[in-house]
Amino acid sequence: MTTPRWGITVPFEGLSLLDQKDLFQRMPDLGYTDVWSAEANGNDAFTPLVLASQWAPQLRLGTAIVPVYTRGPATLAMSAASLAAAAPGRFALGVGTSSNVIVERWNSIPFEEPYKRMRDTVRFLRTALTGEKVKADYDTFSVNGFKLATPPEQSPPILVAALRQGMLRLAGREGDGAIINWLSAEDVRTVAPHVRQYGEDKEIVARIFVVPDTDAETARNIGRWAISAYLNVPVYRAFHEWLGREELGPMWKKWEEGDRKGALAAIPDSVVDDLIVHGPAEQCRERVQAYVENGVTTPAIAPITPPGTDPAAVVRALAPVRS
Template sequence: MTRWGLTLPLTGVPLAAHRDLVRSLPDLGYSDVWSAETAGTDAFTPLALAAEWAPGLRLGTAIAPIYTRGAGLLAMSAATIAELAPGRFVLGVGTSTPTIVTNWNALPFEAPYARSRDTLRFLRSALRGDKVTETYETFAVSKFRLERPPTPPPQVVLAALRPGMLRLAAREADGAITNWLAPSDVPTVRSALGEGPELVARIFVCPTTDADAARGLGRLLISSYLTVPVYAAFHEWLGRGDALRPMNEAWAAGDRAAANAAITDEVVDELIVHGPPEKCRERVAEYVEQGLTTPVISILPTGDDPSDLVRALGRA
């Protein structure tokens, strides 16, 4: 089936107020709900509610950071949602960023590739219900066994931006999660991941006919995210390095206004989906045509009721 995902919770909408909207999502053509974890809700609680409100939806975390929970707690959190939504939960994990891991949670951000590999191997064993005693390169576990292993175990996908992590996702996980890419970038990412694994991407969508407003918001987001070294390297690999270099130089000099001004309309239009809802749906469908398995719409604020925007962007 062609999947059509949505990022929840919506900005500015209380968590409990999502109930009626979530119940309507399957009829609107949505197949998936994916949560995130930065400084708002945790990744798992919104999915527990969605599992009750709309039992037909597939649920996923995009992503739960691998540093901010112990290995056993991460497995327990995943097993809880997998029990609530058997066969319909995908555990998305990733390194997150030093800002979230170290600055906000006072934890070291070390050896991201090895920690990702070790976490995937632990999760595979733990979510099967195995008793795990293992000394990995980046952590050790002694005699851990889930009391309530889920049946079936959830799929596990890895946040990945460049070839090393994408190949790791292909070897050790069921697929990869990425973001901040254009439809034309999907074949490059897919070539590193391979044809078989699932490829999930969060797509930023601003459904408005006010192109100037959409581009203004897009510039703020692009300069906030793509100046982070891992994203800068990602776009260098994708071939967008020259286009983003003036932004990165201005940002490094401490001039955010100049950094925003240096982002061209062409770059914004590649990375931010905007326009009337029907045009946005067509643009999201382009990602699928290029090889994306699961588009996950993340609605940017337009001043309209976000619930109305969800309805307008539904595939049905």
């Protein structure tokens, strides 16, 4: 099984945003079809994609993801409509609940009823992006008379970032598919059926963390730092408990005790090797393909590399093999 789609996460570390124009322009010739933006504490999700829409109009654009708490519903609809207008038919809106860290600690917004907030936001966006006036009381917010002044000619597909069963099913039932994150290729077999029970055509985008052309010890150290930063966040811990990843128990225990160094050391090599793709670039591409064979529609490679790594070299190394 092969995929016609091959994406990568943008923007790239190590270069200012404006200095990435040449890199974006070269990606279609290297075989990339998609660029997917992330949003945490660096660039916002929309600005890099606006630039990409002009720098490389062949590329499909997607957010993976925009939090549903940190923008008001109307503001989120306006941002999505603007990008959909800039890249007609080439934009996919990926939304997610994010985490208590980003929502509460960094943005001072209560992280309450995430499932309902996601469901309500998807329902609102479905209506708002058509240009219809919205006057509705949802469970988690109310909108009184909002109407997009310039709705896009084509409403973008809406993808839901999902971890466990409830949100995965929501992604399939009310969204156009799911964005999945922090899982192994084998884990895809567990999560994909929850989405595709609502249609085999549902898209599944996977952010896949990759450390290419780096020795195993360095790659595993990078992977451990990333795992400890993410998988101790409650939503990700619950996800991996659901997946049955008992090997992370010692890390969680040390973290709860306040022993950050001990938590880092407690992460087994086997878990790093499952969750972080590393090794020679050719081997990395093969492992990304394994995600596709297990049910991913669109791989969105997320390089995590040692400081000083040339982003252009990484983009070339991970480009799909072409005949």
